Amino acid sequence: MALTEPGSYKETVNLPQTKFDMRANAVKREPEIQKLWNEEKIYETLAQENPGELFVLHDGPPYANGDLHLGHALNKILKDIINKYQLLNGRKVRYVPGWDCHGLPIELKVLQTLKSSERQGLTPIALRKKAAEFALETVNNQREGFKRYGVWADWEHPYVTLDPQYEAAQIGVFGEMFLKGYIYRGLKPVYWSPSSRTALAEAELEYPEGHTSNSLYAAFEVLNLAPALQTPFDPFLGELGVAIWTTTPWTLPGNLAVAVNADLVYAVVEIGDNNPTRFKYLIVAKDLVETLAEKLGTTLTVKASTMGKLLEHCTYQHPLFDRVSEIIIGGDYITTESGTGLVHTAPGHGQEDYLVGQRYGLPILSPVDDAGNMTEEAGPFAGLNVLKDANPAVVAALQTAGSLLKEEPYQHKYPYDWRTKKPVIFRATEQWFASVAGFRDAALKAIKEVKWIPEQGENRITAMVAERSDWCISRQRSWGVPIPVFYDEETNEPLITAETLSHIQAIIAEKGSDAWWEMTVEELLPPQYRNNGRTYRQGFDTMDVWFDSGSSWASVVQARPELRDRYPVDIYLEGSDQHRGWFQSSLLTSVAVNGHAPYKTVLTHGFTIDEQGRKMSKSLGNGIDPAVVINGGKNQQQEPPYGADILRLWISSVDYTNDMPLGKNILKQLNDVRSKIRNTARFLLGNLHDFDPAKDTVKYEDLPELDRYMLHRITEVFTEVTDAFETYQFSRFFQTVQNFCVVDLSNFYLDIAKDRLYISSANAERRRSCQTVLAIALENLAKAIAPVLSHLAEDIWQFLPYETPPYKSVFQSGWVRLEEAWKNPTLAEKWVKLRELRTEANKVLEQARAAKDIGSSLEAKLLIYVADDAWKSVLQTLNPSDSQSGNRVDELRYLFLTSQVELVESADLVSGMKYALSSEAWSLGVADAEGQKCDRCWNYSTHVGQSEEHPLLCDRCVEAIDGKF
């Protein structure tokens, strides 16, 4: 070997060696890693054999229609992050994924696939079979999507709400609630969708912009005055009307009262010109006189006034029917913000109307059928549709009666059926209700015992439960769990008893709820009711799907042996909209049956928005498809395949309690962050290629200060990371890990480490000690990122260059391992200061570099003056006179990556230099390094040329070649 030839020593340098790819290559690599997890049954084994307690995160079932979107990914990955963290900490995590499979949306989706001829002859049971098929197919598709996200779960045994066992348990919940008296049948106004021909829950409504109602003002003739008003108002009688306002003229046939606010002042006004009615005087709220005059295009002159409460029990003539009704006292809901201050009240068509009607013992009149057509009870209006021709007919009739004051389009929010996108109406029908009133206090108490994250969730659900009215649980639809009731053919009396319930429950457990449609009443009835002299028919109402999913604590948690001991479960985790959905339905059923919440903790997340802060929606076209993030889009340049880890990293990076923005730029940045972590790990792996922890680990006591400082820093970082996971603040994890990789490792420790790793002989203490730290950093890094960057973590683990028995997977290796002894705040304080000095040194070096005097910092010699004596002596200990003495690590020249460092006695010696920087405490200057560049380590040294054998090498390298440095 010609050792005078530059480059001769390249082969003697210990460069990194690893097959761990620089690129994630996620499309190929992630499935390989998932295959490994499956083959080794990592999740299954840990769930079963971990030493810790059970941990149950109970899955909220997504609705089994349609494709997965970003919201699904967000929710499932958040859950997975939590589960994996708990698994790494030794808990027996049992995660059973679920799907909500019943309900109108699926039914409609099935109907849409059929021709109208097919739809005609469709029996309920045929529809149910098709719906089940559709739901299960969707479950399969979604399940594959979730698996691809890297989410761990008992995918082979998910819960589906159409499962007979599930349905039977749900019947059980219903039965217990019934037997406790919490379920009743009632005639109540409910949201009714004529287009779906069913009652709807509040959760099934939407309020689109731009709905315009045909509002009208009308006057009803006052017949008799209440005693207190007889004298003052008597002169007006006969020509006096009460003025009302309504946005739903079709409800006037159901009018049974006019309500006033007891505390408002009302006036009798005389109508001026352009009076379209047969009345001369009107009663209106005094505050509205001017507004109304303007609106009606006339003058209104106040003739008398009274308090609202005195109007009570005045009577009036219904303008369209032969009916006399009363003025009644409504409530605070009656204001002078709009209308007339007197409210048309139809107890069959409004919630407030119903309540106030109950108070006055009014009947419930709802002359409208399932399709929204007026019934015979509506007299002349029979057959008209309330959403089409009923309104104009009512208006015309009022006009004829001389009762119409004004007609006016009115734009406001109006409830629509979320599936058919058609308006709904408020209509009293026979429905089944869960009496929230019956267990409201218990529910409120249960809420207090749950930990809500973030905290404001508690206020939110408390307010909702405190205010909510009884829960309408019946639906006039086929695709669902039947309400297990029989009706007496003769009396229409419902029949539900403990016997019928358990009989039906047993049948459904065995045959599924299809049995309700397939079996005869005879078979469905328990024996003692078959020949008791009565005849029964079964009811064909189904349960609200919120009752399905709201029973999952019973149908899944209590029903499965592997979960049973963990009710209430550790945690529910869903979007914050579920305060009114699943969190609430689950709470209500659980409280009703068992008196407590089904969960100990409820964690909620926000919703995804785009990079402009707008919500993602189909119409805006700004939605992000998780499958495209993973596999790339049609144009892979514009939409590269990032893999599931990027989706997961995104979720960890943002504050999920708030809106979560995602878009192309953010994805690209996250990809860069992953690359940084990956490459940092790659460097660590490469430099451990010849490290055997069993033999080569350097004891803590023997480590140089720099390494001990790094171990201290590692305890800080991973304690912070642990705390972040414990408190579900994943963005702190993201920031901390990123910072650790970039600032502590890449920019600092690893940059300095290269000289130790490459230049020293393989077995040198200064190299082995560094590798000791690298191994600790790498293993902890892999563990710490495993809940989030699961694939990357496993990829790293699989490339560890040494044996890690008995762990085939990073997930088996447990959570980060830190030693108390590594904490050394005193040492850390010193090294933090040294790092600050290093930052300043970089600035001076940059001056020289900018002036092209140096390129690499090794071409420089750094001159340092410090004012403080104590600090000066510290620096002196870090600046030995030659490279052989000292511990060969804790030296300023290595810290600053310069070939030499000189401590000088006076600031002046430095400040006059060409490149200098100073403060009160210190002065730094840069000069050319002395000596020649060593061909092996690239440091400059006056020792180069001194060795006859190695004329191109410095003293360190000569020793290193000889195994001594």
Next chain:
RNA sequence: UGGGGUAUGGCUUAAUGGCAAAGCACUCGGCUGAUAACCGAGCGAUCGUUGGUUCGAUUCCAACUACCCCAACCA
């Protein structure tokens, strides 16, 4: 309409009643032994707007604006 939440450089996040921090991005430069990698320096924020409390407010208070979630009897 009501309730709740959020608002910090281009992006994602910190912190604090007293000079607003980090990473990324960007610009310039270096290295060529982590190389589609790595290192250095620099630029960049009147802390959503307007008031108030205070010696001093990005921080506390109020109003407003924008966005997000939820609710809703405008009869």
